[in-house]
Amino acid sequence: MKLPKSFYTRPDVVQVAQELLGKYLFTNINGILTGGMIVETEAYSGENDQACHAHLNRRTQRTEIMYHEGGVAYVYLVYGIYHLFNIITNRQDSADAVLVRAIEPQEGIEEMLLRRNMAIPKPNLTAGPGVMSVALGINKKLYGADLTGDTVWLEDRGTPIASADIATGPRIGIDYAGEDAQLPWRFWLKGNKWVSRKR
DNA sequence: TGGCTGATGCGA
DNA sequence: CGCATCAGCCAA
Numbered sequence: 001m002k003l004p005k006s007f008y009t010r011p012d013v014v015q016v017a018q019e020l021l022g023k024y025l026f027t028n029i030n031g032i033l034t035g036g037m038i039v040e041t042e043a044y045s046g047e048n049d050q051a052c053h054a055h056l057n058r059r060t061q062r063t064e065i066m067y068h069e070g071g072v073a074y075v076y077l078v079y080g081i082y083h084l085f086n087i088i089t090n091r092q093d094s095a096d097a098v099l100v101r102a103i104e105p106q107e108g109i110e111e112m113l114l115r116r117n118m119a120i121p122k123p124n125l126t127a128g129p130g131v132m133s134v135a136l137g138i139n140k141k142l143y144g145a146d147l148t149g150d151t152v153w154l155e156d157r158g159t160p161i162a163s164a165d166i167a168t169g170p171r172i173g174i175d176y177a178g179e180d181a182q183l184p185w186r187f188w189l190k191g192n193k194w195v196s197r198k199r
Numbered sequence: 200t201g202g203c204t205g206a207t208g209c210g211a
Numbered sequence: 212c213g214c215a216t217c218a219g220c221c222a223a
Contacts (some may be wrong), residue, residue, distance in 0.1 A: 080207030130216045
């Protein structure tokens with residue numbers, strides 16, 4: 001079942017980030033279906049989060065979509081190379097987002113291997129936000145895409161995730177965020193080999 | 200096995 | 212100028 005808009009418009013981005021574990025992320029790029037189960041996420045909490053692009057209500061052409069009502073995609077380029085895929089949550093004018101960092105491949109594995117220039121599936125096929133986007137064909141064309149649409153969307157396939165299966169830790173690559181760098185807002189499935197880092 | 204570094208676009 | 216990254220290199 002495709003996740004409805006009401007899943008994304010809820011106010012607690014940390015809770016949504018945890019609940020996204022075990023959900024499925026799919027893209028249909030030029031008729032080619034790829035996707036898999038989300039195994040790693042990070043929560044970014046709007047204007048009050050020093051790690052968030054919308055910290056202090058920063059509003060630019062890039063961050064504008066973060067202020068949209070939940071249920072759309074925020075895609076941006078980092079290090080001049082990788083497109084990172086984020087899910088916008090909460091109500092309009094709140095700039096909360098969840099970064100999806102890794103999936104366990106499920107659909108279209110052959111196509112993902114082609115896009116990644118790999119011969120056989122290994123965990124680094126989709127472990128890490130940059131390479132995951134390569135595998136799924138995600139780029140800035142998906143900036144602002146409706147997550148209840150037919151190009152990029154999420155599904156609940158009934159995979160049960162107990163809170164005991166979820167590990168937490170500080171978010172990766174945000175040392176500049178002061179005390180917020182220590183917030184335990186990275187979530188991953190314990191023991192899952194498709195997660196980007198053990199700790 | 201682990202640390203360093205180059206590649207590279209763009210927001211501030 | 213430095214970044215919500217990754218892979219390839221080299222030393223051990």
